[in-house]
Amino acid sequence: MSEQAIRPAHVPAALVYHFNLYDIPGSMEDVQAAYAQFQQNAPDIFWTPYNGGHWVATRGEDIIAMQRDYKRFSHQHILIPPMPRGTPRQIPLEIDPPEHARYRRPLMQALVPAIVAELESNVRKVAVEAIEKVLPAGECEFIEDFAKILPINVFLELVNLPLADKSKLLPLAEDSVRGRDAETRWRAHEEMGAYLRDKVRARRDDPGNDLLSKLVNVDLGEGRISEQEAVEYATLVLFGGLDTVAGMIGFIARFLALNPDHRRQLVEGLDDEAFVKQAIEELIRRHGLANTARIITEDFEYKGVHLRKGDRILPANLFVGLDDRLNENPLVVDFNREKPVHAAFGNGAHACPGAVLARREIRIFLEEWLRRIPDFHIKPGTQPVLATGMVNGVLRLELCWP
Template identity: 35%
Template sequence: MDTYAPLNIPPSDVPENVPLDRVFDVDAFNLAGIENGYQEACKRLQGPGIPNLIWTPRNGGHWIVTRGSMVREVLRDPARFSSGVIVLPKEAGEKYDLLPTRLDPPEHTEVRAVANKVLNLREIRRIEDPIREIAVELIEPLVALGHCDFSEDYAQKFPIRVFMKMVDLPMKDAALLKHYATQILRPDGADGTEMAVSVDKAVQGFYAYLDPVIDARRGGEGTDMITRVVNSQVNGEPISKVDALSLMANLLLAGLDTVVSFLSFVMLFLGRNPEHLKQLADDLSLIPHSVEELLRRFPIVSDARIIANDIEYDGVQLKRGDMIQVPTALSGLDEEMNDDPWKVVFGRKRPEHSTFGDGPHRCAGMHLARMEITITLHEWLSRIPSFRVAQSAAPRFSSGMVAMVEDVPLEWDAA
């Protein structure tokens, strides 16, 4: 396995609390080996000789945990590892002020309850049929073609259509909102200052778009997500407009990007592994449990936290205000958490992962995400049970807070 080597750097170029043997050249937005796959690039961080906690001078300088157990520990401990800043680099993360992600308990709890109200399992099951209808509408026209670019023809349409329906916003606005989401999760810019500008513009773009929508739906009786959020209560009082804007911007951000990316990773894998594809296509009842194994194997989110106070961690002094990256891929792919983690095993007993995060900020949209993935596989394999990745395929992987893969051309025998 390709791995990293310690970076030879003058002591004067690192903070005084950073031991030189913990310094590695890791760029979260351009991981070494990313051309061979995002998860493969992440796995390099668990190579021989790499400490459990390392520091990189990239993106303003920050720590990185490299073991699955530490991923969970950091995400579960907001007292030491605060969510006050969760995006790298720190300058950009300070512009990401969306609720409830930037709050720690107990302030976080009441705002998170509003998100849970519209995204709990009962609510998601209530809209299963409309979600399935959207999937079928997208898949049916592809069947007779015998080919598609999965990323472009399905993955970038399905979750977005679902979420735009849930919030009752016009599809013509989806491209603009998706652009804002991309600029927050994978911002343009050559350094932290430029990335901060990109993130700030995107956040303000969300706010400007949502401002009149929230005004129009305040006091309304609609069942769409925005109406329900803006007419909720926090701490016994009507949610403020500022908080409603922030919370809805965050929900849009998540709903318009993460599942889009994950679906392409899954179909790329199935198109390259006919034995796994046949296993699911021959028995569609395996899909729900198999989704959990796919979530374990293809995590795409890399969170960050800010150190709340000076602490010692893994034998190293961390200073208040230090940033620490938490790549969730290193949970599901860690041999200490899953036997033979590189292998996809449908039927694996209790696959362990942190793909939806952990602790108080565990993804509020996880029930929706699981349903979208399950429905996609069921409806696709019902109509296209056998397919392959085209020989001309040249998938393009990118890293960031949420990783992506683009150019996933699939082929099948249309007859």
Template identity: 30%
Template sequence: MTDCPVPLAPTGAPPVPDHVPAELVLDTRFANGQAANDLPDPYTPTDILRDPAFPRIHYYPWPASGNQHGAWVVTRYEDIQRVYEDNDLFSTEGVAQFQRLAGETWPSIPLGIDPPDHSKYRKFLNPWFTPVAMKKMEPRIRAILAEMIGQFADRGEVDIAYDFGRVFPVRVFLDLMGFPFSMFDQFLAWEWDILHEPAIETKAAAVQGILAYLRGFIAEKQATADESLGSYIANGSIDGKLLTPEEVLGMTWFLWLGGLDTVASTISQMYRRLGMDPALQASIRNNPEIIPTAVEEFLRVQPLVNSGRKVKRDFIWHGVQIKAGDWVTVFNSSGNFDEAQFTDPHKFDAERKANRHFTLAGGIHLCLGAHLARRELRCLLDEWFRRIPEFRIKPDTDTTVTPGLLSIRNLPLEWQVDN
């Protein structure tokens, strides 16, 4: 460890369990979506985590994976894959359980449920997120895009992050769930406090606010059913049994938490890259048939979330003692650029084949909304390049990005408008 290219966690970092070797407690906050930079590829700092001198597993002492404690971290592709796929060793129990801050004990469903029960909840929800279901949703997605792009196409400028990216996917999600658009600002405020505000009191108040709202929303859908996913869950049954109140709330809460800002952050970083690369714009504009693989590559080079799992039993990994109850976080921010898996990983290849990245997680807990996210991004690029000519980031714009869910708050673009 004398040659480790990353420093030890500083004095004042949170304490760690007794069985964690002090030399493995490292300061890798820069790879966990918290440290901003202005690099053309903002994820290049994570390359150091795959240096031969960097340990295969280390300990991150700060709160991780939605918990209030630290976690072991793996950074190589094959180790990340093991965490996602070895359900006998790693559990999702307690993942992103922000509801505990409000004294709630029910799980987020289906993410917080292990096999075999996980499959029944996934089967219940899957029909709403299949490619067939997305094809049915596509006309509505394109209608929203046409309306929104039409509002600024002739102006020659837009803040793609704040005025468009922040709004478009949320409108799609609100429609899907049956939430009123009047809740847009309040939803985003609650979610910001839950995910990004450090004060526990602030997080807890936001959780209490959204759960009170969701309980009222569920009651309304049970009183007056409609064709929305929210109503389907509120009135749902599995194997002939009505869902319990906690099952209904667990699913509705989980979808709310995951449906608001992941695609928004992806859009912001996607347009930052496009705005810096006219040749990439031209390639997609002139070859729209590559949009599906281009979207997959945008997803790969923009991993937003580093997921966590709870360890079920004691075991030794890479010579390190891991104990039952410990947490392991995977740094997708590193694994998506692992040279052992991806040829020339920092090259943006809009036609990359076999692009098995971890941006949408992996294993049985692969993101439920993966097909929806892909469809939104594909439709966006298709509609955008039909309407908007070559564009650039407005001069003197601060292009600093936080490579994670925080992403970019504002990104003004401009283009020439023919009179």
């Protein structure tokens, strides 16, 4: 959406800053560093005329406060630009507490550490098979050949959907999280719903033990959710499961390909569980992914900024990890950083329920890949293809090794 919204009367001209979520200068070289430029040069909270016009919060303290204050910063509409009026809400993300907790419970129960630990042997098996397949060639297109294979195989098994369907589902996930306009995202949403409807109906008639069966039969205390709500819930979870971990693994692989000293540090410390855990947290901090917008529910003043009911605001998660008020030299990856501060998985009631599984998959990727391919770099003559949007990502990453 390139046309610019007119500045509302309550927005001072001094707080207007040109920021387009889908076209950030410098993002093709380093997405997160491109965001950091805005953080350093713009007001802590500013208004942009792009994508319908909305506020942007750039500092960790404010973003964490907004993520936790669902009463004034509501999840009612999480996308920028907003979806067309009348679009069904995205369950459970576009629901605020206390109603939100009832929808979220089965997702949390299905992804607790004990259950994730049971998945580990299969995650490792998928990772090893994918690496062994590309190893003899001495090169691969990392996103298609590994980053998408690992989390997607695991996730489709969790929801008991055919692995063969991923070629149909992945382009829909891409359009949903990085579509530049509401029409593209809505079309992806509709197509995913159409794909899921028969499967949702079957799991409601004859539930199994898989995650999809648990989601579509959520009991709200007065009976289970409707079929349409079940389709909406399954659609959102599927989009999240198909894209976000693949994106994070892509960013980490790109970083390690470009930074041999860090790579060697990891290779040498792979058997040190505490070190690997700390390194993963630092890599996640530096490579934030997801953005969810909020809608202001009442008129009020926040740190001198006048917010009006109905205003949209983007408290982008990745700004927290990049904030030099919280992390010294935030663009530098330091595996010995005492306490990496980030909000990659959100905060408060809507914190990502898949965080435990995501961290486990990243750890398995590092352990299995670096033991087999400790020395790799970006293939000469190629350039990684990066993308910004509601979810940042790596679209293409060609690697090679001796």
